[in-house]
Amino acid sequence: MVRHFGQWVGEAHDIEFTLNGSDFTKAMRRRADDRALEREEMWGLIQGFFPAEMARQTLVPHAREALLALSRTADIVILTNLQDVCRQPRIDQLAAFGIDHRVECNQGGKGEPVARLVAEHGPSATVFVDDLAVHHDSVAQHAPQVHRLHMIAEPDLARVMPPAPAAHARIDDWPAAQAWIEERFATGAPAGGG
Known part of the structure; x- marks a missing residue:
């Protein structure tokens, strides 16, 4: 955005x-x-x-294809820090791009809502993808078992933003991110917490 x-x-x-x-x-x-x-x-x-x-807003290159492939083995939830009034517009916006996944709005750190989603779904492995370091810190604190991928899809911003210290990896394009996520799902193990 x-x-x-x-x-x-x-x-x-x-x-x-x-x-x-x-x-x-x-x-x-x-x-x-x-x-x-x-x-x-x-x-x-x-x-x-x-x-x-x-x-x-336009679609991030390869996002639709990566999410479609990942959805064959994973439940995808889009957790956005938009106000609740923006939930349906975000759902409609994503649907126009061919992306149809659950959307949840949140204000503030994403760690607590991620922990609730993990408890709700009970997965063997969970991956959190976000562009802001503060959210990786929050997820590390509240759901340390979650694999954390720092991704900044906007090239101009990616060049000036350092990797999030609390993330397990930094990958800024969807094809490489998809492969990294699939590896986490293939092992089925939680993250080490660090």
């Missing part, structure tokens, strides 16, 4: 968006006076993007 969000704030709000890390507030400046946005302004813009501008 980073590239699409940046295009939108530039077009609709005359804001320059240059993300060189995970802090959106440091990435956004008003073009008229080069003033940085306050955190509240940033959140207002993000809420303006979701769900009204979600149609701008």
